[in-house]
Amino acid sequence: MELVIVGIGIIVLLLLIIQFKLNTFVSLVIVAIGVGIALGIPMNKIIGVVEAGIGSQLGHLALVFGFGAVLGKLVADSGGAYRISVTLINKFGRKKIQIAVLIASFIIGIALFFEVGLVLLIPIIFTIASELGISILYLGIPMAAALSVTHGFLPPHPAPTAIALIYKANIGMVLLYGMIIAIPTALIAGPLYTKFAKKIVPDAFARTGNIAALGEQKKFELKETPGFGISTLTALFPVILMAIATVYELLKESLTFSSNIKVDEAIAFIGTPGMAMLLSLLFAIYSMGIARKIPMKELMNSMSKAIQQIAMMLLIIGGGGAFKQVLVEGGVGEYVAKMFTDLSLSPIILAWLFAAVLRICLGSATVAALTAAGLVVPLMAATGTNPALMVIATGAGSLIASHVNDxxxxMFKEYFNLSIKETFATWTALETVISIVGLGGALALNLIV
Structure with a gap:
């Protein structure tokens, strides 16, 4: 009965968002309240559960998400992202242009949220394609693959960071395993899949694109942008800090060396996501602004715009947390755990499957990941599955089969001027490839670690 209630709730959520065009955050709260009542949570406690869900989700995530948005905005507005892209493309040359685009998009994708990265990179892709006389889609697929992989697998992006908190996974280990899986996944879904896409929809590769859909673009002169080294370091700084803390812990455990408590505390301190993002932001203010003599007022304007742009996304994530909390309080997670305890189905596969079904129904990868994590977290605890790999599997499932409700x-259809069929054969297919390969990578690592 519990799963029937959840299923009805998801259908109602789908209708509210797609049919009635109601705001996603409001829809999530309404459905969370309705599902909570149906699950038997006392009516006088429902709002408290919803508030607890929103608070617990945003309490951990607001720092990382907020600082991450500002960091990405500073890198973008300074021309750092432009410098990274152009330098790598010039370095690799025409023959390896797809690899250059993939690497540039991957680096930028770590610092910028998916939609922002897409809007930033497409004009660069269009310019390079025009100069080299090649298809924009030939470069667009690797770009989208890299941005999507970082969005789904790697902290400090919203979904992997949020579900890492739900699963109580070490963020550093999520980052480490995520990198191991993300790189081959991006190669398969990007340059490799492009070869198949050209055979399936050859006409799509003749499109000229629609750059007007992006609106007015900020123009950069390469000589006026920050250097490649400092731009790359700034974009990757949070990853480096979290990686240092993770590698230190792994070395400490494997080599069993005697360590200093103060050193342990200091490294753990800088490696926590919130602190890593704060230090990275301060570094970006200096490297992308002060060091280049950009007025502090201009930097603060960029920061304000970044926060404004993510305000609704923060609320949506909070709404997802409310829905998750209602499922937990209503006993749905425990019911699912009992239901699958006697089956041999891996929690990794189950997490991927739940996230995949929710993604197809709801469209939002973040909401799908949060809801799926709330359902399977008791099962993960019961089986002792590696929580970092559960994060990757859930993130992979939440990317599958992006279609008309996403x-x-x-965005991909309009920017590359594609038909619906061509968008399914390119964008939807590459998202599905990422999802399946990501699941395969999580299962393979689960056999080793």
Missing amino acids: AGFW
């Missing part, structure tokens, strides 16, 4: 589908 904003990314329409």
Whole structure:
């Protein structure tokens, strides 16, 4: 009965968002309240559960998400992202242009959220394609693959960071395993899949694109942008800090060396996501601004715009947390755990499957990941599955089969001037490839670690 209630709730959520065009955050709160009542949570406690869900989710995530948005905005507005892209593309040359685009998009994708990275990189892709006389889609697929992989697998992006908290996974280990899986996944879904896409929809590769859909673009002169080294270091700084803490812990455990408590505390301190993002932001203010003599007022304007742009996304994530909390309080997670305890189905596969079904129904990768994590977390605890790999599997499932209920589908269609069929054969297919390969990578690592 519990799963029937959840299923009805998801259908109602789908209707509210797609049919009635109601705001996603409001829809999530309404459905969370309705599902909570149906699950038997006392009516006088429902709002308290919803508030607890929103608070617990945003309490951990607001720092990372907020600082991450500002960091990405500073890198973008300074021309750092432009410098990274152009330098790598010039370095690799025409023959390896797809690899250059993939690497540039991957680096930028770590610092910028998916939609921002897409809007930033497409004009660069269009310019390079025009100069080299090649298809924009030939470069667009690797770009989208890299941005999507970082969005789904790697902290400090919203979904992997949020579900890492739900699963109580070490963020550093999520980052380490995520990198191991993300790199081959991006190669398969990017340059490799492009070869198949050209055979399936050859006409799509003749499109000229629609750069007007991006609106007015900021123009950069390469000589006026920050250097490649400092731009790359700034974009990757949070990853480096979290990686240092993770590697230190792994070395400490494997080599069993005697360590200093103060050193342990200091390294753990800088490696926590919130602190890593704060230090990275301060570094970006200096490297992308002060060091280049950009007025502090201009830097603060960029920061304000970044926060404004993510305000609704923060609320949506909070709404996802409310829905998750209702499922937990209503006993749905325990019911699912009991239901699958006697089956041999891996929690990794189950997490991927739940996230995949929710993604197809709801469109939002973040909401799908949060809801799926709330359902399977008791099962993960019961089986002792590696929580970092559960994060990767859930993130992979939440990317599958992006279609007409996902904003990314329409963005890709409009920017590359594709038909619906061509968008399914390119964008939807590459998202599905990422999802399946990501699951395979999580299962393979689960056999080793």
